[in-house]
Amino acid sequence: MIDSDANERAELNSYRNRPDKEGMFGIFGGRFVAETLMPLILELEEAYETACKDPQFKDELEKLLTYYAGRPSKLYYAERLTEYLGGARIYLKREDLNHTGSHKINNCLGQILLARRMGRTRIIAETGAGQHGVATATVSARFGLPCVVYMGATDVERQQPNVFRMNLLGATVRPVTTGNATLKDAMNEALRDWVSNIKDTYYLIGTAAGPHPYPKIVRDFQSVIGDEVYSQILEQEGRLPNMIIAAVGGGSNAIGLFYPFLDNKDIDIVGVEAGGFGLETLKHCASMTAGSPGVLHGNRTYLLQNEDGQIREGHSVSAGLDYPGVGPEHSWLKSTGRVQYVPVLDHEAVEAFQLMTRIEGIIPALESSHAIAEAVKRVPKMSRDKILIVNLSGRGDKDIYTVGKLLGMDMQSAF
């Protein structure tokens, strides 16, 4: 009796027992979709629950993560950056070393196995920077399934190398010209495709957003990041970190790192949003710092919107953070105060991009550079016995054109 009470209290105090069975994280999340899609997301929920109980599914996924994606990814002590900043010891979780160059592969491998279990024969996805599109095209090629990737026409222009990569992998990239032709519009178009092709199509969502059960599924598949960090830091330092930091667009790499640490309440957790040109302008994507709760793309979450509930377009130098919403679990973690969310400006991210490249010989993605920039601000204020871990969610090769342009070197026209 006493034990079960204690368990119940522990449950109530846990940050790791959401969503509830309706898919809610507090007031956030849910299933705000057209009726046509309801039977599909209910089917997905059931298929996922069954898969989770199946040792064969776990086994197959683990093998793919190990031998195909190259996991576990390393936890690397950034010695020179630590010396340079003169504060806490900095560790980098090297998701950039995964196959396809980012954390996106973790979720794609999990979901393509689900799609196969559900008998779906066609894969669709949305992409912003192209990282999720490339990862989806990759797993589709690996399993011989046709793949269509929706990508805003604006993003197609600024991420040409990834578009070509997807084409090479056999995927069809459909440029989306509706709305403002970025990630939000690509997601609308993917939903329209799904609702029109329900019988054979699996929608492989790349971020921890969308209708339930997607935020949970993506979080679970990405939690491999935090689970590995947990044992790696214990092995290397004999103790847990004092602070963990990750960039948040939709928030899949961040929730993957954060989730296993949520109940270790003495660990500070920081999510970094795209501050763009600054929050006083409308040119940013800091939906949690500067937005308000609303309903879009199947879930209630913090959004950039006007007073009439119309969604605003954001801006970020990083196409992967250029989304006016955020995963519902982050909205909930913000509202509970468990995670602190802060903005980092475009130029700060670009400076961190250069710093990491020069000092550690690692070219980070512009998304991850936001998290690095925040670490650069915090580390000098922390004592040398403290440990800080940054999720280096992806490699920056895709961003050299963008950064080149900002530094006055236009490579795209040079080739």
Next chain:
Amino acid sequence: MTTRINQTFAALKTENRAALITYIMAGDPNYGIALEIMKVLPQMGSDIIELGIPFSDPMADGPSIQAAGLRALGNGQTLQKTIDMLQEFRKNDTTTPVVMMGYYNPIYIYGVERFLQNAKAAGIDGLLIVDLPPEMDQELCIPAQQAGINFIRLATPTTDDKRLPTVLQNNSGFVYYISLTGITGQSLTDMSDVVTSVNHIKAHTTLPVAVGFGIKTRAQVEQIGQVADGVVVGTALVNAITATLDSEGNIRDDPVKTVCDLVRELRLGV
């Protein structure tokens, strides 16, 4: 409660014909003309009006209705102005049912309670909110019914026997059967499926069943009208309005007259 929607379907039953339900986007191409069009719709034979609430991200709509919504928003349409439009309409028409159709976010941001109060005062009869399935009934469906507003639900070709009772529960006014899986504005091809589905739904409910999505011509209205209690035409009206505009959205032909001609023609189908 008895609403204008209930009365209209009851009256049509005695006439032994289906309802012609027409959709327009509030504020397209601008507030004034949209209001004018709304006012003449009943005179041209429209039995029920669906008034679209513009939204920046209409996930279930095709290119025509998306563009209409963006045009309206570009011309300053807001949810408040859509309520105002209804209030203006009601000054001359106290009998034609009006169903507001759209997505949840503008209502959520306006405030559910405030919206229900103001929309009711303006003369709303029903609500059809695309992204609020039965699982989300606490959000708006139940408060709306308590405020005396019908909540119209979508049934689709994916609604199987297991799902149908869930969809019909808390549904009032009429059931809106989407005749194809997909977005608005596509073409309807398989009539026999529609007949089977409508009869199937009717076996489970006493509510009238209206059919929409993909219905554009008088001939289709006539065909559907023989099996369903209502026929919804949306994209065809929006396209007719679009055809009177140039590529910048400036009016070069008379949108009111164009819509009148179309609706008068469609009405001959029921």
